[in-house]
Amino acid sequence: MIGPTLSQYLVFSALLFCFGLYGMLTRRNLIAMLMSVELILNAAALNFVAFHHFLYEGDVGGAVFPVFIIAVAAAESAIALAIIIALFRHKNQLDVQDADSLKN
Amino acid sequence: MTSTGFWFIDHLWLVPLLPFLGFLVVGLFVQKSGERPASSLAILAIGASMVLSWGAGWEYFTANLGRTLVPLKFEWLRFSPTLIGNMGVLVDNISVLLILVVTTISFLIHVYSQGYMHGDPGYPRFFACLNLFTFSMLGLVLSFSILQIFIFWELVGVSSFLLIGFYWNKPSAVAACKKAFIVTRFADLGFLLGLLVIGYYGKGFDFIYLTSPETIKNLEQTRLPLLGVSVLPLSAILVYAGAAGKSAMFPLHIWLPDAMEGPTPVSALIHAATMVVAGVYLVARLFPLYAATEAGLMTVMVIGAFTSLFAAVIATTQFDIKRVLAFSTLSQLGYMMLSLGVATMDNPLGFTASMFHLTTHACFKALLFLGAGSVIHAVHSNDMRDMGGLRRPLPITHATFLIACLAIAGVPPLSGFFSKDEILAAAWNGEHYVVFAVAMLVAGLTAFYMFRLYFMTFWSYPKDMHRFEHAHESPLSMTFPLMVLAVPSVFLGLVPFSHYVSIGQLEHHGVSIGHLEHHGINWWIAGPASAMGLAGIALAFLLYFHPNGVPGKIAFAFGPLHKLVYNKFYVDELYLFFTKSVIFRFISAPFAWFDRHLVDGSMDWIAQTTLLAGNKVRSSVTGRLQTYLFWSISGAVILGAIVWQIGGTVGWTLAFTGLGLVAMMFIWQFVLQLLNRSEPLKRIKQD
Numbered sequence: 087m088i089g090p091t092l093s094q095y096l097v098f099s100a101l102l103f104c105f106g107l108y109g110m111l112t113r114r115n116l117i118a119m120l121m122s123v124e125l126i127l128n129a130a131a132l133n134f135v136a137f138h139h140f141l142y143e144g145d146v147g148g149a150v151f152p153v154f155i156i157a158v159a160a161a162e163s164a165i166a167l168a169i170i171i172a173l174f175r176h177k178n179q180l181d182v183q184d185a186d187s188l189k190n
Numbered sequence: 191m192t193s194t195g196f197w198f199i200d201h202l203w204l205v206p207l208l209p210f211l212g213f214l215v216v217g218l219f220v221q222k223s224g225e226r227p228a229s230s231l232a233i234l235a236i237g238a239s240m241v242l243s244w245g246a247g248w249e250y251f252t253a254n255l256g257r258t259l260v261p262l263k264f265e266w267l268r269f270s271p272t273l274i275g276n277m278g279v280l281v282d283n284i285s286v287l288l289i290l291v292v293t294t295i296s297f298l299i300h301v302y303s304q305g306y307m308h309g310d311p312g313y314p315r316f317f318a319c320l321n322l323f324t325f326s327m328l329g330l331v332l333s334f335s336i337l338q339i340f341i342f343w344e345l346v347g348v349s350s351f352l353l354i355g356f357y358w359n360k361p362s363a364v365a366a367c368k369k370a371f372i373v374t375r376f377a378d379l380g381f382l383l384g385l386l387v388i389g390y391y392g393k394g395f396d397f398i399y400l401t402s403p404e405t406i407k408n409l410e411q412t413r414l415p416l417l418g419v420s421v422l423p424l425s426a427i428l429v430y431a432g433a434a435g436k437s438a439m440f441p442l443h444i445w446l447p448d449a450m451e452g453p454t455p456v457s458a459l460i461h462a463a464t465m466v467v468a469g470v471y472l473v474a475r476l477f478p479l480y481a482a483t484e485a486g487l488m489t490v491m492v493i494g495a496f497t498s499l500f501a502a503v504i505a506t507t508q509f510d511i512k513r514v515l516a517f518s519t520l521s522q523l524g525y526m527m528l529s530l531g532v533a534t535m536d537n538p539l540g541f542t543a544s545m546f547h548l549t550t551h552a553c554f555k556a557l558l559f560l561g562a563g564s565v566i567h568a569v570h571s572n573d574m575r576d577m578g579g580l581r582r583p584l585p586i587t588h589a590t591f592l593i594a595c596l597a598i599a600g601v602p603p604l605s606g607f608f609s610k611d612e613i614l615a616a617a618w619n620g621e622h623y624v625v626f627a628v629a630m631l632v633a634g635l636t637a638f639y640m641f642r643l644y645f646m647t648f649w650s651y652p653k654d655m656h657r658f659e660h661a662h663e664s665p666l667s668m669t670f671p672l673m674v675l676a677v678p679s680v681f682l683g684l685v686p687f688s689h690y691v692s693i694g695q696l697e698h699h700g701v702s703i704g705h706l707e708h709h710g711i712n713w714w715i716a717g718p719a720s721a722m723g724l725a726g727i728a729l730a731f732l733l734y735f736h737p738n739g740v741p742g743k744i745a746f747a748f749g750p751l752h753k754l755v756y757n758k759f760y761v762d763e764l765y766l767f768f769t770k771s772v773i774f775r776f777i778s779a780p781f782a783w784f785d786r787h788l789v790d791g792s793m794d795w796i797a798q799t800t801l802l803a804g805n806k807v808r809s810s811v812t813g814r815l816q817t818y819l820f821w822s823i824s825g826a827v828i829l830g831a832i833v834w835q836i837g838g839t840v841g842w843t844l845a846f847t848g849l850g851l852v853a854m855m856f857i858w859q860f861v862l863q864l865l866n867r868s869e870p871l872k873r874i875k876q877d
C-alpha cells in the first residue's frame with residue numbers, strides 16, 4: 087500500500103499546529119485568531135486519526151475523539167462568534183490590541 | 191435535694207430568683223408601658239421575696255437555731271474528680287440574717303424609689319437594675335461555695351456599675367461608675383487569686399468544707415513551694431483584698447464617695463444593704479479561716495480600725511450631704527471589720543457584734559440616706575451650705591432623720607448604742623487597747639459629724655430663701671419607708687442578738703451559748719462611749735446650731751491640716767499620680783509602643799510588601815489577549831522543560847530562584863520601611 091507514512095502525517099500536523107499558534111499570537115483580527123484556533127484543533131484531530139490508523143487500529147478511542155473535537159470546535163466557534171459580534175457592536179472594530187479594558 | 195422539712199427554707203432558692211425574674215420582665219417587656227407597671231412588678235418581686243425570707247427567718251430562728259442547712263445543692267463544674275465546684279443554698283445564722291436585712295431594706299428602697307424617681311425618663315430601667323442588684327446580693331448571701339460567691343460578687347459589681355452610672359449623660363456619673371467598677375474589679379483580682387490558692391491547696395470550694403477544722407489545719411501545714419510561707423494566711427489576706435475592695439477599706443475606699451453620683455436610693459442600697467456589706471459578710475463567712483491565722487486577723491483589724499478613723503476625720507469637713515454619709519459608711523464598715531478582727535473562735539463576741547452592727551447600721555444608714563434623698567428632693571441641692579432650717583417644711587423627714595442620727599451616734603437606748611457598745615466590749619475583752627481607743631475616738635467623731643450634718647441641714651437658718659420657700663415634704667411613698675425604718679433604728683438594739691447569731695462550737699450550741707452571750711451592758715465601757723457620743727453632739731450643737739464664725743475660724747487656725755482633711759488626704763490625687771506617672775509612663779507606654787511598632791508594624795509591613803509587589807507586577811497586566819496567551823504558552827513550555835528534566839537540579843534551581851526573588855522583595859520593602867520611605871499604605875487611604 088502506497089501512501090504517506092505515520093511520520094509524514096505527524097510532520098504535517100505539527101506544521102498545522104505551528105501555523106495555528108503563529109496566527110493566534112500574531113494576527114490582530116479576532117476572526118483570523120479564531121481561524122487559527124481551528125487549525126490547532128484540526129492538527130490535534132489529525133494526530134488522533136493518524137495514531138489510530140497506524141498504531142492502534144482496534145481501539146475506537148482514536149476514531150471517536152476527532153468527532154468530539156469537531157463538535158467542541160463547532161460549539162466553541164459559535165460562542166466565539168457571539169463574543170465577536172458583541173465586541174464589534176461595542177467597539178465598532180475587531181482589533182484585539184485595542185480590546186484592553188482589563189489593563190492593569 | 192436534701193429536704194429539711196421546712197417549707198420556707200426548702201424554697202429559699204426562690205428568694206434570689208424572684209428579683210431576677212423581676213429584672214428580666216421589667217427590663218425586657220415593660221420598658222415602654224409607663225411607670226406604674228414597671229415599679230409595681232419590681233416591688234411585687236422583691237416583696238414576695240421579702241415575705242419568703244421572713245418565713246424562712248421565722249423557721250430558722252425558732253426551730254433550727256445554730257444549725258447549718260443545705261436545702262439545695264448541685265454540682266456545677268467538675269475540675270477534677272476531687273475538685274468540684276458546687277452551687278447551692280447555704281442556710282445558717284448569718285445568711286438568714288443577711289437575707290432578712292437585704293430583702294427588707296431593698297423592699298423599702300424600692301417603695302421609696304417609686305416616689306423619688308417619679309418623672310425620670312429611665313424609670314423602668316432603674317427598677318430593672320434595682321432588682322438585678324438585689325438578686326446579685328441575695329445570691330451572694332445564700333452562696334454555698336466560694337466559687338458561687340465569686341460569681342455573684344462580680345454580678346454585684348456589674349449591677350452597681352449600672353446603677354451608679356444611671357445618669358449616663360452626666361460625665362461625673364460615668365467617671366464614678368467606671369471608678370467603682372475598676373477599683374472593685376482590681377480588688378477582686380486578689381479575691382480570685384485567693385480563691386485559686388484555696389481551691390488548689392484546699393481541694394474544695396464549699397464553705398462547709400473550707401471552714402471545717404481539718405481543712406484549716408491542712409491549709410496551715412501546706413507551704414508554698416517557692417516562698418515557703420503557709421498557704422492559710424496568704425489565701426486569707428488575698429481573699430481579704432477582695433473583701434476590702436467591696437467594703438471600701440483603705441486604700442481601696444476611693445470609689446465609695448464618688449458612687450454618690452448615682453440616684454440617692456441607689457446610694458442607700460449600696461451603703462445599707464448590698465455591696466459594701468458583702469466584704470464584711472465574706473470575712474464573716476470565712477471567719478474560721480481567719481481565726482486560725484494571726485496575720486489574717488491582724489490585717490482585718492488594723493485596716494478596719496484605720497479606715498474607721500480615717501473616714502470619720504474626713505467626714506467632719508465635708509459639705510456635700512451625701513458625701514458626709516458616704517464617709518460615715520466607710521467609718522462604720524471599718525468598725526465592723528475591726529470587730530471581726532478582734533474576735534477569735536474562743537471569744538467570738540466580736541463576730542456577733544460585727545453582724546449586729548451590720549444589721550443596725552443597715553437600718554439607720556438606709557434611713558439616713560433616704561432622709562437625705564428626701565431633703566435633696568426638696569431643695570434640689572446636695573450642698574449643706576444651701577440648706578438650713580428645714581425642720582419646718584420637712585417634719586417627717588426631720589423626725590426620722592433625728593432618730594437615725596441619734597442611733598448612729600450611739601445614744602442609749604437606740605439600736606446603734608447596743609451594737610457599738612458590743613464592738614467596744616469585744617475590743618476591750620480581746621485586749622486590743624489601741625483599737626479600743628481608736629473605736630472610742632471614732633464614736634465621738636461619728637456623733638460630731640452626724641450632728642454637724644443634722645444641725646446644718648435642719649436647724650441653723652435658711653441660707654437660700656428661694657430653695658427654702660420651694661421646699662415641701664415628700665410624697666407618702668417616700669416618707670412611708672422613712673417611718674418604717676425608724677422603728678428598727680430605735681428598737682433593734684433590744685433584740686438579744688448574740689442569742690441568735692454567733693460562731694464556734696455550733697454542735698455544742700446549747701452548752702456553750704451561756705458564756706458566749708454578752709450579758710447585759712458593761713457600763714464601764716458603755717458609759718464612756720455614750721459620753722463620747724454626747725460630747726460629740728454637744729460640740730456640734732455649739733458650733734453649728736446657730737450659725738457663727740467659729741467653724742470657719744477653727745478651719746483657718748488649722749490651715750494646712752484642714753485643707754489636707756478637706757481634700758480627703760489627697761488619696762485620689764495620689765492614685766492619679768501613681769497611675770499617670772508610674773503605670774502609664776513606665777508600663778503602659780512601653781506596651782503601647784511594642785504594640786504599635788512591633789505587633790502592628792509587622793502586619794503593616796506584610797501588607798505594604800504585598801501592595802508593592804502588586805504594583806510591580808501590575809505593569810505586566812496589559813489587558814491584551816495575546817500577551818496572556820504568550821505567557822501561558824511560555825509557562826507551558828517551561829513546565830514541560832522541568833518535567834522533561836524529571837525534577838533534578840533544574841527544578842530545584844528554578845524553585846530557589848523564584849523564592850529568592852520573593853525574599854529579596856520582602857527584604858527590600860523592610861529596609862524601605864525602616865527608612866520611612868514606603869508610601870503604599872498612604873496611597874490606600876487616598877484611594
